[in-house]
Amino acid sequence: MKILLIMRNTYAWHREHIETLERMGLEIHLATRVAQAADDGRFANVVPIPEELEGTELAEFCAAAARRLGIASAITFYDSDIAVTSKVNQLLGHTWPRPEADLISRDKQLQRSFLERHGLPGPKFAGVGGVEAGVAAAEAFTYPFIVKPSALAASIGVSLVRDRGELERALTDVARLAEEWGGYFPSDGPEIALLEEFLPGKEVTLDGVVLDGTFHLVGVTNKMQMPGPYFEEDFYTLPFRTPEEEPELVAVAEGIAAGLGVRHCLFNAEFRQDSEGRYRVVEFATRMSGGQNYRNLREVHGIDAVRLYAKAVLAGEDAEDLAALLDGEVLRTAAPRAATCIKFAYRTGTLVRNNPGDATHSPYFRSYIPASKPGDRLRRAPEGWYEIAGSLAVAAPYRSPADIDRVERIAADLDERLDVVVVPA
Numbered sequence: 001m002k003i004l005l006i007m008r009n010t011y012a013w014h015r016e017h018i019e020t021l022e023r024m025g026l027e028i029h030l031a032t033r034v035a036q037a038a039d040d041g042r043f044a045n046v047v048p049i050p051e052e053l054e055g056t057e058l059a060e061f062c063a064a065a066a067r068r069l070g071i072a073s074a075i076t077f078y079d080s081d082i083a084v085t086s087k088v089n090q091l092l093g094h095t096w097p098r099p100e101a102d103l104i105s106r107d108k109q110l111q112r113s114f115l116e117r118h119g120l121p122g123p124k125f126a127g128v129g130g131v132e133a134g135v136a137a138a139e140a141f142t143y144p145f146i147v148k149p150s151a152l153a154a155s156i157g158v159s160l161v162r163d164r165g166e167l168e169r170a171l172t173d174v175a176r177l178a179e180e181w182g183g184y185f186p187s188d189g190p191e192i193a194l195l196e197e198f199l200p201g202k203e204v205t206l207d208g209v210v211l212d213g214t215f216h217l218v219g220v221t222n223k224m225q226m227p228g229p230y231f232e233e234d235f236y237t238l239p240f241r242t243p244e245e246e247p248e249l250v251a252v253a254e255g256i257a258a259g260l261g262v263r264h265c266l267f268n269a270e271f272r273q274d275s276e277g278r279y280r281v282v283e284f285a286t287r288m289s290g291g292q293n294y295r296n297l298r299e300v301h302g303i304d305a306v307r308l309y310a311k312a313v314l315a316g317e318d319a320e321d322l323a324a325l326l327d328g329e330v331l332r333t334a335a336p337r338a339a340t341c342i343k344f345a346y347r348t349g350t351l352v353r354n355n356p357g358d359a360t361h362s363p364y365f366r367s368y369i370p371a372s373k374p375g376d377r378l379r380r381a382p383e384g385w386y387e388i389a390g391s392l393a394v395a396a397p398y399r400s401p402a403d404i405d406r407v408e409r410i411a412a413d414l415d416e417r418l419d420v421v422v423v424p425a
Contacts, residue, residue, distance in 0.1 A: 001025070001026055001027065001314060002026070002027045002028075002029060002044075002069065002070060002071045002072075003021065003026050003027070003028060003029070003071065003073055003074070003075055003310070003313070003314065004029050004030075004031060004047075004062065004065070004066045004069070004071045004073070004074040004075070004088070005018070005021070005028050005029065005030045005031070005043075005074075005075055005076065006031045006032075006062055006074055006075070006076045006078070006081045006084065006085045006088065007030065007031070007032050007034075007076060007077065007078045007081060008031075008032060008033045008034075008049055008078065008080065008081055009032070009033060009034065009078060009080070010078055010290075011030065011032060011034065011037070011077075011078070012034075012369070013290060013291045013369060014077045014078075014290070014291075014294075015369075016292070016294050016295045016306075017077045017294055017306050018042060020304065020306045020307050020310070021075075021306075021310060022042065023307075024307065024310060024311075026310070026314075027044045028042065028043050028044060029043060029044055029045040029046075029047065029065075029066075029069055029071060030043040030045070030046050030047065031046075031047040031049055031062050031065060032046065032047070032048070032049060033048070033049050033051065035048075045069060047062070047065045049061065049062070055084070056087070058084050059084045059087035059088050059091060060091065062074065062084070062085075062088045063087075063088045063091035063092055066088065066092060067092070071092075072092060072093075072314075072316065073089060073092065073094070073313050073314055073316065074088045074089055074092070074313075075309075075310060075313050077266075077287065077288070077290070077306075079106070079285065079287055079290070080106070082102040082105065082106065082285070082286055082287055083099050083102040083103050083106055085102075086098060086099040086101075086102045087099045089313070094316055094317065095317060096263040096264055096316075096317070098260060098261055098262050098263070098265075098286075101260035101261060101262050101265075101286060102265075102286050104260065105260075105284060105285040105286045105287070106285075107150055108148065108149075108150050108194050108283055109125075109127040109150050109191045109194060111281075111283060111284060112125045112127070112194070114256075114259065114260075115256075115281055117259075118255060118256075118259040120252055120255050120256060120259070120281060121252065121278065121279065121280040121281060122280055122281045122282075123146075123196045123197045123199055123274075123280055123282070124141070124196065124197040125194050125195060125196045125197075126140065126141075126194070126195045127150065127191035127193070127194055128171070128191060128192075128193050128194070128195060129191055129192060129193075130171065130175060130192070130193075131168055131171040131172060131175065134147070134167060134168075134171040134193060134195060135164065135167065135168065135171075137195055138164070138167055138195060141195055141197065142197075143161065143162050143163060144160050144161060144162045144198050144228070145160070145161060145195060145196060145197055145198050146158065146159070146160060146161075146194075146195070146196040146197070146198050147159050147161055147167065147170040147171060147174065147193060147194070147195060147196075148174070148193065148194050148196065149174050149177055149178065149192065149193060149194075150191050150192055150193060150194055156177065156385040156386050157173060157174050157177045157385055158230070158231045159173070159228065159229050159230050159231070159381075159382065160198060160227075160228025160229045160230075160231075161229070162229075166229070169382075171193055173382055174192055174193040175192060175193075177385070178192040198228075199272040199273060199274050199275075199280055199282070200227075200273075200274070200275055201272055201273025201274060201275070201277060202222075202223075202225060202272070202273055203223045203225070203226065203270065203271065203272045203273075203282070204220050204221060204222060204223060204240065204249070204270075204271050204272075204279075205220070205221045205223060205236070205268060205269070205270050205271070205289055206219075206220050206221075206249050206250075206253055206267075206268065206269045206270075206271065207219055207220075207221070207266075207267065207268050207288050207289050207293070207297055207305065208250075208253055208257075208266075208267040208268075208305070209265070209266055209267060209288075209303075209305040209308050209309050210257050210262050210263070210264060210265045210266075210267055211264060211308060211309075211312050211322075211325050211326075212263060212264065212312065212322045212325065213262075213263050215250070215253060215254045215257045215267065216303070216305075216308075216332070217246065217250050217253075217332060218288075218297050218301060218303050218305045218332065219238060219239070219240070219297045219300060219301045219303075219332075220239075220240035220243075220245075220246060220249060221236050221237065221238055221240070221289065221293065221296075221297075222235075222236070222237040222238070222240060222241050222404070223235065223236060223237075230381035230382060231381075232344075232346065232380065232381055232386075233344070234343060234344050234346070235341060235342070235343060235408055235411065236289070236293060236296070236341065236342040237339070237340070237341045237342075237404055237407060237408055238296055238297065238300040238301075238336070238338075238339065238340045238341075238404075239300050239301075239336035239339065239398065239404065241401065241404055245279070248279055249269075249271060249279060252269070252271075252279070252281060253267065253269055253284075256269065256281070256284055260286070262286060264309060264312035264313060265286040265287075265309070266286065266287050266288040266305055266306070266309050267284070267285075267286060267287075267288075268284065268285045268287055268288055268289050269281055269283070269284040269285075270282040270283050270284070288305060288306070291342070291369065291391055292342050292366070292367055292369065292391060292393035293342065294306060295366065295367070295393065296340035296341075296342065296366075296393060296395070299337065299338050299340055299366075299395055300336050300337055300338050300339070300340055300398070301332050301333055301336065301337070302330045302331070302332060302333040302337065303329075303330060303331055303332040303333075304329070304330065307329070308325060308326075308329060311325050312325055336398045337398065338395050338396065338397065338398050339395065339396050339397070339398040339403040339404055339406070339407040340366075340393065340394065340395040340396075340407060341393070341394050341395075341407045341408050341410070341411040342391060342392065342393050342411070343391075343392045343394070343408075343411035343412065343414070343415050344388045344390075344391055344392075345368075345371075345388055345389040345390045345391070345392060345415055345418055345420055346378075346380065346388055346389070347378045347388075347389050347420055347422045348378055348379060348380055348422065348425075349377070349378060349422035349423050349424050349425050350375065350376070350377050350378075350422060350423050350424075350425050351372050351373070351374050351375065351376045351377075351378055351389060351420075351421075351422055352374055352421040352422060352423055353374060353419055353420065353421040354370045354372060354373065354374060354389050354390060354419075354420050354421075355368075355370075355418070355419040355420075356368035356392075356418055356419065357417060357418050357419025357420075358417045358419070359392065359414040359415075359417045359418050362394075362410075362414055362417075364394040364395060364396050364407075364410045364414065365392075365394060365414060366393040366394055366395050367392075367393045368390055368391070368392050368393070368418065369390055369391045370389065370390040371388050371389060371390045371391060372387065372388065372389050372390070377425050378422060379425075389418075389420045389422075390418075390420070392411060392414060392415055392418065394407060394410050394411045394414055395407070396410055
């Protein structure tokens, strides 16, 4: 069977996802703007996407390419291509896609309104279009509170502000990001930033998959406690430290999936606890956590969300295929099978060398994905956002909750053994 993989960018971060499609025996055709993809032997064909195409025109272009190649279904793992891929599947004759749900998952302002409408727990918020509007809206908030872009991920541009001066600086940063990363921001509204109440508790991320309207939990990942003023993410660790809290999180995830009306999708939600310990939704998306999280979730819990989602996409409207989606599949294991951690290689300066080095000789090493190339300048927030050398994934046996802390120490140790060299900028 053939499938169209739409990844305008970042497909290098999704090697494991693509390998799953290969193991399924699929003939993968890639639609992308990455020039070197033409020489990538994993793909039967590469369709170059013109830079000027966006929205409906982009969907029509990809659907026409699929028809020309005899392809019935499209898939993506890239945040910014979720909505357009949904539209492509509609144009190819499928009734299951929900482009309107995918658009909500791309816009934090729409997410907040959605949570309010459906009575789901989220923080107090206000959408603003710039510095002046943000200063006016701040009168309804108590300092400190959060300022974040209405789009983007990985905590890019997110900051905790404690007074008007910090608020103005944060909103100016978001305005700059909206200009630099314009393609990531929705074009149908003026709000570029959100003001949100600060939730001081722990933060976790939940991943799941929706198959024919039913939500299935994949796993809950611990995240590094981030007190602010900036929220550079690090230490994505499995398994969940407090599994007794999973039912509360799953109930909210099921409520979101039901409210969106999705039939098939990968699913991710970020939660943070308020001052009373109740979880509230920070954001959600009709996609999985990116990068190495997919492999780690599979290694710890067994269930293969990408394989299941691809099977649902390929099933189309066939009732028998949909009824058999879980046949022969490994379901989520009751006990964790490993402890895993993702550690970002934060450095400051001009990158000279960027390789896994001696870390590869460790039995705990799983993978290292370079995110920057020699010559790139690496900075920390607020001068630079998400300018990491790369992403390191490690895994260790799981026998008790103490192994969760142990795998984080292993990740920190191997981070120091990476062959990552920088010089002062």
